[in-house]
Ligand SMILES: [Zn+2]
């Protein structure tokens with residue numbers, strides 16, 4: 408009897424291509440099902456909004472990199488921003504990071520609420536809300552004025568508090584990671600997330616996705632704390648999260 412290896416060999420390199428084709432096909436099929444089940448708002452793609460997002464993403468990235476990069480450089484060369492170069496214990500870094508995390512969370516919540524006030528809204532925040540079903544690009548499809556408000560926090564914070572170099576290395580990518588995470592359009596967190604008292608205070612993609620879909624409620628950027636405290640959590644937030652998770656469970 409021929410072994411499997413011999414059978415494959417007798418087919419020549421052609422067999423490898425077929426095997427590769429089958430494996431890739433399987434991955435794509437499983438992957439599509441995996442992603443589809445987790446999509447918070449299925450069938451929401453629109454060309455007009457896509458074009459808007461491309462235009463504003465590029466505009467925003469160019470303008471804000473220039474302005475915020477210039478501002479940070481200016482503050483550093485003039486000694487407004489300095490870092491603690493001394494060695495630090497891990498818990499000191501953790502405390503410094505926590506200070507930034509909760510300070511920005513409060514700043515973002517209230518800044519966001521202000522940007523929803525009619526008159527101010529049209530000037531700054533409307534650009535970002537054109538996307539009603541967020542995708543990865545939505546995180547940068549923002550009016551540069553809004554980027555100055557939110558991105559300006561890090562230079563402001565580091566000018567006010569001298570943190571360790573290591574803390575800054577953690578702070579710098581946080582907004583980018585959180586932005587990508589809350590706008591990715593898919594819910595990857597486990598079902599128990601909103602049931603556990605420790606994790607429910609951190610926002611999910613569904614949380615911010617609903618802010619885009621319904622416009623009101625769920626204003627927080629890192630945590631749900633301010634929304635719960637101020638009564639601005641959407642009444643359908645937890646049920647909306649459950650609904651996506653149920654779809655996921657059915658599609659396993
Ligand atoms: Zn908003």
Ligand SMILES: [Zn+2]
Pocket residue numbers: 535541545590615619
């Ligand atoms: Zn958003």
